[in-house]
Amino acid sequence: MKITILFFALLMAFNTALTAQADRHRIIVLTDIENEPDDAQSLVRFLLYSNQWDTEGIIATTSCWMRDRTAAWRIYEILDAYEKVQPNLLKHESGYPEAGKLRAVVREGIPKFGMEGVGPGRDSDGSDWIISVIDQDDDRPIWVLAWGGVNTLAQALWKLSHTRPEREVEEIVSRLRVYAISDQDDSGPWIRRNYPGLFYIVSPGFHENNETAYHYATWIGISGERWYNFPSGADTSLVRNTWVRNNIQNKGPLGAEYPLIEFAMEGDTPSFLGLIDNGLNYPERPDYGGWGGRYELYTPPYKKWFHEPETRPIWTNTYDMVKVDGTTYLSAQATIWRWRTHFQNDFLARMNWTIMGYDEANHPPVPKLNHPNEITVRSNEVVTLDATPTTDPDGDNLTYNWYLYFEPGSYLLFTDYQSNRNHQLDIANSDSPVARFTAPRVDRPSDMHIILEVTDDGDPQLTRYQRVIVNILPE
Known part of the structure; x- marks a missing residue:
């Protein structure tokens, strides 16, 4: 009975009016950038849409792939390139923030892995910055996009729980929205267990130690069919290095910062694709589906690639059925790849905005x-x-x-x-x-x-x- 009540309480809490979806989102990015090329790829695309939201933090973190260092320097490199094209982007749409404003919110988390970085004496510039963003006089939800490990968020929540009244912490948690690209450390399950009211989108599980959680994740639908071997009806040419060379890297200073694909292209990008104001996305309702995939609210059964059993409902994998050229596909990944041509064309158009005048571009x-x-x-x-x-x-x-x-x-x-x-x-x-x-x-x-x-x-x-x-x- 308690689980049923919690399920409906979570669903009702996040069922906001449809007309409210156009509000600018507050966003904090947690990135293990320099672990592999895809974080830098995602950051380039993220900046092309930065006029649609308020970026309140870009925090370099660790992950299971990069356990003892962070790389904020790479964020600054990409922001330097963005600074060169921001005036041209403003010719196409208003609201692109100055690079200096974005540099001012770059921070680093603790250079420790997972729960080793949570507890007494584990504060960092990143975790303190998250608390300062939370404490701003702004009632809008804060979206935490977890491209790597989440121990910086875990430490912020741990500190709040040890310094604030319980009811205040519950109110803070009710304003947070997390979209995690699987569990890239063990602090994500800790957060979900200790803060059951937290809105959390994730395909749970880890991918190290010969486990294969990523193969079952929703987010790999952005580009991963060749790497993770799932059936797809999407155009694979749009997520290959030939396309990157011909359409992205040759487009000015920001395109030059976009690295070639080594594994799957832009695995972290689904975390913000669903926040783009395109008329399809309804971020507060992941079950509606959109560019960032579709998720349903339930407690998933334990799998061997989970760090621990899930103890309460989370927004997690569900299926879409998509028919392409006479073949029917049914998968979690289809909830993303079904939109691939649209979001890749959109990316290309915005990259064109960095170098073209208004009349030249679409x-x-x-x-x-x-x-x-x-x-x-x-x-x-x-x-x-x-x-x-x-x-x-x-x-x-x-x-x-x-x-x-x-x-x-x-x-x-x-x-x-x-x-x-x-x-x-x-x-x-x-x-x-x-x-x-x-x-x-x-x-x-x-x-x-x-x-x-x-x-x-x-x-x-x-x-x-x-x-x-x-x-x-x-x-």
């Missing part, structure tokens, strides 16, 4: 609806979907695609699977700004998620979305 379309993003209808009612106010800043031609994203909704749980085995909804004029469908028969209230993709014909082609949540009532 910019994303702006889908708009003539109705709310959430509507309520009854079974057999004809529903009109209207995106006629949609525009494109460059005057490009636009294509439309309305479709059912069936996994986030409850509708298919209450229907005959055999008669809906393709998980399709008959949407008339699905390739037009105005589309229609008949609400299916339901025996109890349920909901479905209709996605609108709008893609321009620029170079590269860019896609933005609207999500319509349709609540269906019985007749």
Whole structure:
């Protein structure tokens, strides 16, 4: 009973209004940069979207791959390159922070591994900085993106628990959001066990000592099919070194800081892909799915690659079913790779912004609806979907695609699977700004998620979305 109550309490606590999703996110990055090239790759992409959020910390940390040193110097190198292109980025969108503002929030965690760096006498500039960010007069949630180990966050929480009243710590924890790229030290499980109210997205487990946690993780869907041997219907050419050389490294000072791929490309990037304001992402609802993957809230059963059994619900792996060229794929990784062409084209376009004028570059379309993003209808009612106010800043031609994203909704749980085995909804004029469908028969209230993709014909082609949540009532 306690677990059930906790599950619904967590779900309700994080179910914010859809209209609130456009708020700028507060972000702290924990990175074991220089362990391998992918952290530097992710930081380059992260900076290209830095006008969409408030970066309040970039903290160099350890991990299972780099246990006794940190490398803040590499962060500064990349920020030096960003400084050279920031004025050009501002020609395309406002809000890109000055490099000096970002340098001012760079810190280092303790150069110790995991729980060796947590406890009395283990404070660091990084852990103290996290506390100072928490203590700011700002009620917005703080997203902690864990690209490496999380003992810097663990130490901050340990210190708060030993210096603040319990109720204050609980309130602080309620404002934190963690997206961890698996468990790269043993402090992540410690955090989850000791702070059960903490919003935590993770595919649990470690990858060292011949264990293979990464093979089962969601985040490897960004690029890892060749390295981790999972089936994928995505375009693998978009995550190979030839693409990097031809599209990223040759694009000015910031592109020059983007290293070639050694293992999987940008394994840490899913932690912020879901924070990008693209009309699809709803960060407070990982179960809705988006560029950063889709996760559901439950207590996963113990696996041999876990540091310890999970003791409470976390946001963790779930499956999407995606059909590509006649082949159906069902996997956790599909929740990310299904969007690969879109987010890679978006990355390329923003890299172009670092060197091109506004008229030379492409910019994303702006889908708009003539109705709310959430509507309520009854079974057999004809529903009109209207995106006629949609525009494109460059005057490009636009294509439309309305479709059912069936996994986030409850509708298919209450229907005959055999008669809906393709998980399709008959949407008339699905390739037009105005589309229609008949609400299916339901025996109890349920909901479905209709996605609108709008893609321009620029170079590269860019896609933005609207999500319509349709609540269906019985007749």
